[in-house]
Amino acid sequence: MSAFVDFFENKSVLIMGFGREGKSTYNYIRKYMPEKALTICDKNNIASDELSADKNVTLVCGDNYMDIINDFDIVMKSPGISVRDVEISEDTYVTCQLDLFMKFAPCTKVGITGTKGKTTTSTLTYCILKAAGFNTCLIGNIGVPVLDLMDECEGMTAVIEMSSHQLEFTRTSPHIAVLTNVYEEHLDHYNGFEGYYGAKLNIARYQSEDDFFIHNREQDISSFINPKDIHAKEIALGMDEGQRDSFLSTLVGLNPHLPGRHNSLDEFYAATVAKILGVTEGKIVEGLKSFEGIPHRLEYVGNYKGIDFYNDCIATVPTAVMLGVEALERVDTLIIGGMDRGLDYGQFVKDLAASSIRNILCLPETGYTIGADVAALVGVSVYEFQNLEKFDQLGVPLNIVKCANMSEAVRMAYRLTEPSKICLISPAASSYNYYKNFEEKGDHYKSLVRDYGKVISI
Numbered sequence: 001m002s003a004f005v006d007f008f009e010n011k012s013v014l015i016m017g018f019g020r021e022g023k024s025t026y027n028y029i030r031k032y033m034p035e036k037a038l039t040i041c042d043k044n045n046i047a048s049d050e051l052s053a054d055k056n057v058t059l060v061c062g063d064n065y066m067d068i069i070n071d072f073d074i075v076m077k078s079p080g081i082s083v084r085d086v087e088i089s090e091d092t093y094v095t096c097q098l099d100l101f102m103k104f105a106p107c108t109k110v111g112i113t114g115t116k117g118k119t120t121t122s123t124l125t126y127c128i129l130k131a132a133g134f135n136t137c138l139i140g141n142i143g144v145p146v147l148d149l150m151d152e153c154e155g156m157t158a159v160i161e162m163s164s165h166q167l168e169f170t171r172t173s174p175h176i177a178v179l180t181n182v183y184e185e186h187l188d189h190y191n192g193f194e195g196y197y198g199a200k201l202n203i204a205r206y207q208s209e210d211d212f213f214i215h216n217r218e219q220d221i222s223s224f225i226n227p228k229d230i231h232a233k234e235i236a237l238g239m240d241e242g243q244r245d246s247f248l249s250t251l252v253g254l255n256p257h258l259p260g261r262h263n264s265l266d267e268f269y270a271a272t273v274a275k276i277l278g279v280t281e282g283k284i285v286e287g288l289k290s291f292e293g294i295p296h297r298l299e300y301v302g303n304y305k306g307i308d309f310y311n312d313c314i315a316t317v318p319t320a321v322m323l324g325v326e327a328l329e330r331v332d333t334l335i336i337g338g339m340d341r342g343l344d345y346g347q348f349v350k351d352l353a354a355s356s357i358r359n360i361l362c363l364p365e366t367g368y369t370i371g372a373d374v375a376a377l378v379g380v381s382v383y384e385f386q387n388l389e390k391f392d393q394l395g396v397p398l399n400i401v402k403c404a405n406m407s408e409a410v411r412m413a414y415r416l417t418e419p420s421k422i423c424l425i426s427p428a429a430s431s432y433n434y435y436k437n438f439e440e441k442g443d444h445y446k447s448l449v450r451d452y453g454k455v456i457s458i
Contacts, residue, residue: 001104003103003104004032004100004104005033007074007100007103007104008033008036008074011073011074012039012071012072012073012074013029013036013037013038013039013072013074013075014038014039014040014041014068014069014071014072014074014075015029015038015039015040015041015076015078016041016042016065016076016077016078016081017041017042017077017078017080017081018046018048018078019078019080021078021079021096021097022040022042022076022078024097024145024147024148025076025078025097025145025147026038026040026051028148028150030054035056036056037056037057038056038058039057039058039059039060039068039072040057040058040059040060041059041060041061041065041066042060042061042065043061043062043063043065044061045061046061066081066083066086069086069092069094070087070089070092072092073091073093074092074093074095075092075093075094075095076095076096076097077094077095077096077169078096079096079141079163079165079166079168080165082188082189082190084189084190084191084195094169095169095170095171096166096168096169096170097145097147097166098140098166098170099169099172100147101146101147101150102172102173102174104150105146105149105150106153106154106155107153107154107155107156107157107158108157108158108175108277109160109174109175109176110125110157110158110159110160110174110175110176110178110277111160111162111174111176111177111178112125112159112160112161112162112177112178112180112269113162113164113167113177113178113180113203114178114179114180114181114182114200115181115182115183115184115185115200115319115320116180116181116183116262116314116317116319116320116323117180117181117262117265117266117269118141118161118162118178118180119141119142119161119294119297119314120258120263120266120294120297121178121266121269121270122138122140122142122159122160122161123138123142123291124266124267124269124270124287124288124291125159125269125270125273125274126138127270127287127288127290127291128270128271128273128274128286128287129157129159129274129279129287130287130290131283131284131286131287131290132274132279132283132284132287134156134157134279135157136156136157136158136159137149137153137158138159138161139160139161140160140161140162140163141162141163141166142161146158146160157277160174162203164185164186164190164196164199164200165186165189165199167199167200167202167203168190168199168202170203171202171206172206173203173204173205173206173207173211173232174203174207175211175212176211176212176214176273176276176277177203177204177207177211177212177213177214177232178214178215178273179201179203179213179214179215179216179221180216180266180269181216181218181219181319182196182197182200182219183319183320184196184343185316185317185343186341188341188342197224200224201225204225204230205225205229207230207231207232208231208232209231209232209233210232211231211232212232212233212235212276213230213232213233213234213235214234214235214236214237214269214272214273215235215237216236216237216238216265217238217243218238218239221236235272237268237269237272238265239261239265244268247271248268248271248272250285251264251268251271251285251288252264252267254267254285255288255289255291257291257293258288258291259327259328260298260326260327260328261326261327262320262323262327263298263327267288270284270287270288271288274287295311295439295442296311296312296313296314296438296439296442297314298310298311298312298324298327299312299446301445301450302449302450304449304450304452305414305453306419306420307413307414307417307418307419307420307421307422307423308330308420308421308422308423309413309422309423309446309449310324310328310422310423310424310425311425311442311445311446312324312424312425312426313425313426313427313438313439313441313445314438314442315426315427316338316427316428316429316430316438317343317428318343318345318347318351318428320426320428321334321336321348321426321427322348322355324424324426325355325424325426328422328424330420330421330422331356331357331421331422331423331424332357332358332359332416332417332418332421332422332423333357333358333359333360333361333413333416333417333422333423333424334352334357334359334360334361334423334424334425334426335361335363335409335410335413335423335424335425335426335427335445336361336362336366336367336370336371336426336427336428336429337363337364337365337366337367337368337370337427337428338365338366338367338427338428338429338430338431338432338433338441339365339366339429339430339431339432339433340366340369340429341429343428343429345366345369345370345373345428348370348428349370349373349377350377352370353374353377353378357398358397358398358399358416358418359398359400359401359412359413359417360374360398360399360400360401361403361409361412361413362400362401362402362403363403363405363406363409363427364404364433364434365433366428367402367403367427367429368402370428371401371402374398374400375400378397378398380397380400381400382401382402383399383400383401383402384402385402385403385404385408385411385412399416405434406441406445406448407448409425410448410449410452411452414452414453423449425442425445427441
């Protein structure tokens with residue numbers, strides 16, 4: 001820990017954001033530097049008995065909390081805070097937990113990022129390593145702040161899910177880096193798509209020739225980064241038979257919790273990481289079979305009134321939605337919509353219009369716009385939820401319904417979805433306009449599905 005302490009010694013330090021990761025950062029610094037002067041800032045007021053007893057802490061709260069960023073040598077920024085419109089002095093070193101873990105943690109690091117698939121790939125990698133007897137942990141964006149494991153990770157193989165927000169100010173790359181894919185996402189956090197994928201690529205930007213960079217062959221990586229800036233050994237994977245070895249082909253359809261080509265590709269990433277680390281093919285298969293699925297990722301909710309309900313609230317971009325529809329095959333009703341972050345939905349509208357989906361239930365904000373555009377393209381009307389009498393018969397080529405909230409959407413799903421077919425919620429947008437996160441949105445959907453499933457008539 002001497003290197004960690006030296007990093008902060010004789011420097012002024014600001015912890016920006018005091019949510020889960022900010023509190024973790026404070027606790028870890030205090031563990032080794034109990035008298036270190038710290039400033040903590042947050043948009044919201046901070047109420048903490050622990051902090052009120054700490055005479056070496058200064059609190060700065062309110063709407064202008066970021067105005068002090070250039071008054072410090074080191075800024076420990078929480079991932080959810082955007083500084084895209086903030087001028088940062090060259091003398092201010094903005095960093096984060098992930099950056100410090102990558103610099104100082106005495107373990108083998110496997111980093112996994114991507115717009116979609118990073119949680120599944122990270123969990124699959126962890127399952128395989130556990131099956132193979134590795135001393136391993138699963139940390140990072142998946143819900144465990146990396147500094148919480150800093151003192152326990154010596155000699156371990158750490159599987160780290162890395163978000164773009166965590167990578168934005170990370171200047172050290174892992175021994176094995178996986179980039180599952182890059183699509184438009186979080187444009188409200190960055191200065192456009194270039195800033196977003198630039199952050200993602202920090203996972204590989206600082207690798208050496210002894211490291212490994214695994215990425216999606218189906219995306220042209222050269223459109224995101226100059227190949228000359230990649231120093232690691234590259235492994236590109238795809239779903240075409242010629243883009244994988246015979247062993248990877250045997251993994252397709254191995255686990256019922258992993259339907260569809262996108263999940264198969266996640267299996268390929270995890271298996272390739274495991275092979276680099278020396279895991280046998282038998283243990284790879286054992287680990288993949290042990291995977292039990294992840295909530296809110298093509299999660300099967302149950303069969304109610306003859307309808308199979310699925311929850312894919314993690315799908316916050318259009319590409320992920322269509323991959324889920326392709327994987328499930330029997331989607332009759334699709335619930336979409338959420339906060340507008342400026343994504344381009346042009347191709348998504350065309351994809352929906354060309355699909356076999358018969359019912360599109362639209363939630364605000366983006367659902368209304370997408371629904372109207374699909375209706376205009378196909379030449380059908382958009383209905384309001386209140387006009388239930390218009391939906392007494394099934395068989396209409398395409399029903400597009402504006403629903404004011406989740407309750408209306410689930411009730412309409414029960415009304416319109418054909419028995420033996422699927423109702424899928426897959427928003428193609430973030431959840432922050434009405435929910436704290438996609439988990440809360442998915443949980444609300446599941447609760448309503450189960451409650452209305454007990455009602456004789458909807």
